[in-house]
Amino acid sequence: MRAAGWKWLIARRLSQAFFVALFLAGPLAGLWVVEGTLASSLTLGVLPLTDPLILLQSLLARHWPEATALLGAAIVVAGYLLVGGRAYCSWVCPLNPVTDAAHWLREKLGLREGVTISPRLRLWVLAGALAASALFGTLAWELVNPVTITHRALVFGGGLMWTVAVGIFVFDLAIARRGWCGHLCPVGAAYGLIGKGSLLRVSAVRREACDDCMDCYAVCPEPRVLTPALRGKAKGFGPVILSGDCTNCGRCIDVCPQDVFGFASRFDKREQTIGQQQGEYVP
Amino acid sequence: MTGPGEKKTVDRREMLAGGVRAVCGAGFFALGLGMLGRQAETRAAQSLRPPGALAEADFLAACSRCGLCVRDCPWDTLRLAGIGDGAALGTPLFTARAVPCEMCQDIPCVVACPTGALDHRLTDIKQAKMGIAVLVGQETCLNFLGLRCDVCYRVCPLIDEAITLERSHNERTGKHARFIPTVHSDKCTGCGKCEKACVLEEAAIKVLPAELALGRLGGHYRLGWEEKRKHGESLLKDIIDLPDRGYGDGTATPYGGAERGANGAFKEFKP
Numbered sequence: 001m002r003a004a005g006w007k008w009l010i011a012r013r014l015s016q017a018f019f020v021a022l023f024l025a026g027p028l029a030g031l032w033v034v035e036g037t038l039a040s041s042l043t044l045g046v047l048p049l050t051d052p053l054i055l056l057q058s059l060l061a062r063h064w065p066e067a068t069a070l071l072g073a074a075i076v077v078a079g080y081l082l083v084g085g086r087a088y089c090s091w092v093c094p095l096n097p098v099t100d101a102a103h104w105l106r107e108k109l110g111l112r113e114g115v116t117i118s119p120r121l122r123l124w125v126l127a128g129a130l131a132a133s134a135l136f137g138t139l140a141w142e143l144v145n146p147v148t149i150t151h152r153a154l155v156f157g158g159g160l161m162w163t164v165a166v167g168i169f170v171f172d173l174a175i176a177r178r179g180w181c182g183h184l185c186p187v188g189a190a191y192g193l194i195g196k197g198s199l200l201r202v203s204a205v206r207r208e209a210c211d212d213c214m215d216c217y218a219v220c221p222e223p224r225v226l227t228p229a230l231r232g233k234a235k236g237f238g239p240v241i242l243s244g245d246c247t248n249c250g251r252c253i254d255v256c257p258q259d260v261f262g263f264a265s266r267f268d269k270r271e272q273t274i275g276q277q278q279g280e281y282v283p
Numbered sequence: 284m285t286g287p288g289e290k291k292t293v294d295r296r297e298m299l300a301g302g303v304r305a306v307c308g309a310g311f312f313a314l315g316l317g318m319l320g321r322q323a324e325t326r327a328a329q330s331l332r333p334p335g336a337l338a339e340a341d342f343l344a345a346c347s348r349c350g351l352c353v354r355d356c357p358w359d360t361l362r363l364a365g366i367g368d369g370a371a372l373g374t375p376l377f378t379a380r381a382v383p384c385e386m387c388q389d390i391p392c393v394v395a396c397p398t399g400a401l402d403h404r405l406t407d408i409k410q411a412k413m414g415i416a417v418l419v420g421q422e423t424c425l426n427f428l429g430l431r432c433d434v435c436y437r438v439c440p441l442i443d444e445a446i447t448l449e450r451s452h453n454e455r456t457g458k459h460a461r462f463i464p465t466v467h468s469d470k471c472t473g474c475g476k477c478e479k480a481c482v483l484e485e486a487a488i489k490v491l492p493a494e495l496a497l498g499r500l501g502g503h504y505r506l507g508w509e510e511k512r513k514h515g516e517s518l519l520k521d522i523i524d525l526p527d528r529g530y531g532d533g534t535a536t537p538y539g540g541a542e543r544g545a546n547g548a549f550k551e552f553k554p
């Protein structure tokens with residue numbers, strides 16, 4: 001791998017650390033830039049944000065929230081419509097470093113076996129959680145949501161609640177490859193639905209240069225999403241990765257020795273042909 | 284050999300089976316969550332909600348567990364429920380005996396709540412109903428024993444409204460008075476200052492959620508004297524007024540002519 005192959009990964013880790021620091025600066029250092037948690041927060045006393053999935057559960061449970069929460073969720077949805085739905089997963093979510101660490105260790109230890117779970121299962125988990133909210137009139141997913149439980153543990157002190165994050169780590173390490181974020185998490189599924197329409201996407205702009213080294217498939221947390229964009233030209237697929245499951249992590253951009261990938265707008269159908277890029281190589 | 288048509292049926296059947304499996308799985312999962320949700324609705328008696336909290340079931344449909352109310356409470360009264368706190372995980376609560384609510388005039392916790400789980404229509408903290416104080420320890424309360432402690436009464440932010448001292452006879456000594464701390468549920472906000480301050484090792488006065496603290500008459504129940512007052516006269520006319528039996532020598536004493544007060548009771552009782 002080239003030296004430049006870490007840019008987006010490092011940026012992403014910095015972003016994750018930044019968001020943790022942002023929420024912890026108040027309780028630890030008295031710097032109240034942000035109050036609250038990822039469920040609902042208030043930045044600098046003016047910017048309200050609310051998790052849209054929590055708001056949706058609340059609406060289904062037949063509670064009509066205050067305007068603050070409605071506005072907060074609208075801002076969050078708008079934001080992720082810009083930067084990519086599951087950018088939440090790879091740039092913000094406190095569980096992502098946990099599952100990435102589990103995955104890293106899994107590879108290091110050469111653990112290959114594990115149960116196979118359909119990546120569509122998370123949509124059914126999401127459906128089940130929303131149905132339960134509607135049927136039982138309660139924020140059903142928030143009773144067990146490992147994402148918000150972990151974030152609350154981080155910001156307000158967790159005690160026993162840390163076992164949830166540990167459980168997710170063990171699950172991803174020993175039971176299923178990228179089991180949680182890639183297959184089960186309904187929060188990711190919900191942001192993935194937002195991602196179906198989001199503006200910033202990864203594009204295989206130079207897909208003609210791909211030499212099938214498979215490096216991107218090896219690092220991508222959702223390898224299925226690569227195929228249409230990378231290899232689907234003959235079938236009429238454009239170079240932009242349109243699947244909402246792509247987390248905009250940028251890892252494929254990092255590792256590709258042929259510089260195939262780059263961030264692009266979803267409407268940017270352009271493609272660089274090898275001829276344009278490297279004049280001398282026109283066959 | 285399977286023909287193309289046959290293959291299609293198999294595919295369709297498999298898809299159907301997969302769909303049924305997924306729907307059943309999601310349904311099963313939803314039921315599990317629902318059961319957990321019911322379980323989470325039971326709240327420990329000492330876990331009190333912040334001012335303005337909606338009724339428990341509605342509260343659990345509204346509160347995003349964000350902790351903004353906790354952050355804005357200047358007295359660090361509130362905290363988010365952890366495991367074993369006897370309330371749905373992550374929801375805000377306080378324990379009166381640990382840190383009571385100081386009844387802030389501007390109610391910052393309610394103002395901070397983005398979801399309305401704490402009802403923004405609560406603007407006068409005196410109208411809050413976090414619970415109702417009940418003097419449960421009538422065998423240990425010092426005032427009940429005939430001493431003058433009065434601490435719970437003195438600390439109440441709504442002294443002489445939410446809690447009063449009611450005089451009664453001390454039967455033990457035969458000549459002293461007892462001053463019984465008496466909570467008035469229409470005024471008590473459930474702030475918990477009294478429970479916090481009670482001088483006993485285990486508080487004799489405790490704030491309980493209203494549904495535990497108060498009795499409720501059956502919906503059909505009518506109080507005769509109130510109905511009579513509303514009506515202006517007895518609802519039952521021409522009933523035979525049988526002579527009441529007095530205490531005296533055992534003979535029946537007619538009271539028809541005795542004088543009655545405004546509430547219809549006899550002014551004097553002379554058997």
Ligand code: SF4
Pocket residue numbers: 202219220221222223225226241245246247248249250251252253
């Ligand atoms: S396609 Fe690239 S950006 Fe999208 S999830 Fe995979 S590695 Fe990350």
Ligand code: SF4
Pocket residue numbers: 333334355356357358359360361383384385386387390391392393408
């Ligand atoms: S009224 Fe004041 S003391 Fe009571 S819970 Fe709210 S912020 Fe805290």
Ligand code: SF4
Pocket residue numbers: 040345346347348349350351352353374375395396397398399400401
């Ligand atoms: S501020 Fe409102 S939504 Fe947030 S934890 Fe408190 S009661 Fe719940």
Ligand code: SF4
Pocket residue numbers: 415416438439440441445446466470471472473474475476477478490
């Ligand atoms: S809880 Fe106690 S101190 Fe608070 S208002 Fe009621 S009687 Fe007064």
Ligand code: SF4
Pocket residue numbers: 418423424425426427432433434435436464480481482483486487488
């Ligand atoms: S503070 Fe406790 S012991 Fe004293 S009068 Fe009140 S309830 Fe009784």
